[in-house]
Amino acid sequence: METQRYLPIIEKLIEETGAHESNMLSDCLLRVVTYELLFGKGLGGRDAGSFRKGIRPYQRKMKDALKKLKEDMGASNGKELLEKFGLQAKEDPMPRWVRVNLLKTTVQEVEDIFIADGCICILSWKAVDDLVRGKDAKAISSLMDEYITSLQPWQFMSDLHLPDVLVFSPATPLFKHHLTLDKKIILMDKASCIPARVLSPPRDSHVVDACAAPGNKTNHLSCIMQNTGKVFAFDLDQKRTETLKAMVEKSGSTNVEAQCADFLEIDPTDPKYAKVTHILTDPSCSGSGIVSRKDHLTGETTSRTRLKLLRGLQLRILNHAMLFPAVERVIYSTCSVHREENEEVVWRILEANPEFDLETVLPSWHHRPTKASSRNEEGEDQNEEEYYETDVNYSHLREKLDEEITRKCLRASFNVDKTNGFFVALFKKSRNFSNETRQGEGEHTVGEDETQEGEVEGNCKDDEYAEVEQVKEDRSKLMDASEHGLDATTKSKKRRFSGSAEEDSSLIKGENSLKKKKKKRKKDKTRDQSILNEDDFGDVKQFDHSLEDAKVTLTSDDADNDVDVKADVVVRDKEEEATRFD
């Protein structure tokens, strides 16, 4: 790391003295040896013989050049020189994370190629299993931290959590490396490699990548599925879909069908998607976790309105994913540090979809979300009061879900994990909810079948049941409507969002049951009563209205309108995407 800090000075001296023309040391070794010679402990050690030999012809010139540089810059020692170069204040840089594209090569081959290039592998993939065996998540994390902070320039190692990920010392120039250009390695943050690996669709499965461009995770899915089965990859943005398609082709993913489409418009009941069991949702987010941006510190992305809008989109995408009839596992990720886009989304989704439970994301990972009751996760602007104040008071559910989410979801951050800020949740459909149960649900009204109500109550208490049921019914109506084309969908959505919550409820639920539950709920404070009602979805509603308007126009004969409105929706999305993370 120290060599890294001095790198601009070292490179200047190497250039000035012509040492880069030496063919006795590789580029990386030359930099390390120069650092040791000029700023470090020197090259007196017994093992330094061959390095001394390599640098000897330039040793005198280098020392003279450094002396002159210090004089010119008015620095009396190395530390002052660093300051003069403006390097002192630099934070620890991000290590270079690399995912091996297993469709084109192997981890062993990549290790060998970098070693042949003069890099030093301090931990090979072959040694990882033995190293982590018997260790718990906390021990694995601190081991990872020890290794990663000891990485010297041009050194690299295998990751301890993800088998196809390598990590290089910061600033290792990999952008133009032939392995990168050939897409044998993909330069992506370690945290971004977690969702596909955790979703882990088996060979031959059918998978949806709902928000896919530029396609890093799509290719990762293909790798894990060994190019078998099918990945349906969607992205709303035309240009980004082109990038996605290029990525798919160049990276050797042959099982991907990429399409420029709004995932929310994809009909889950289309027979084409009947076998979709795994869905990856990585929707637009504030991007506040991206280390290089740091704009969460300036408040640029933290506007509550913006976060609410994004959360609306994220909720809709996740809810839509859960409508696929055969879906078993849905993974959700963001590169945001905000609870609104992370824990709160999971919270609401769990309540609206009682047939889904959380699964622990990467059990060997230590860093988990902080409980809502304990403040101050780094970088977050929430506090406990705000968290509960802005939302419904979940009473007994609040603690249960808080506990569940903080135990099973995953957080990543630069300070703890040397990655971008990231969040991952894995939803799994519970076995109690077979497809038959689900299809049958639409025909039941609450209260008519106490057994069924009892089953659901296993997931949430009576008071909340009515609202959860309402959302389920909404969703089944949307599915029915989608079978009857655009007009029907529009009508159904209109019904859902144009009327009062009361009107909607009476459309959806058995009157008697509704009255019974409303009477009971009236006793409670208004804010406490619902789990996922229209207010909760205010943000979603806003999105719905925009799509709604679009659809209404689309039903007219005016083809120009058609284009304009579609463009309008895309523009809105693009505005959100202005801060996205690729």
Ligand SMILES: C[S@@+](CC[C@H](N)C(=O)[O-])C[C@H]1O[C@@H](n2cnc3c(N)ncnc32)[C@H](O)[C@@H]1O
């Ligand atoms: C965070 S990026 C996805 C990154 C991608 N998963 C990867 O790993 O390369 C979010 C993407 O979601 C797309 N998006 C947003 N809303 C969408 C929608 N309703 N349907 C499909 N794609 C959408 C955006 O265009 C953007 O490309």
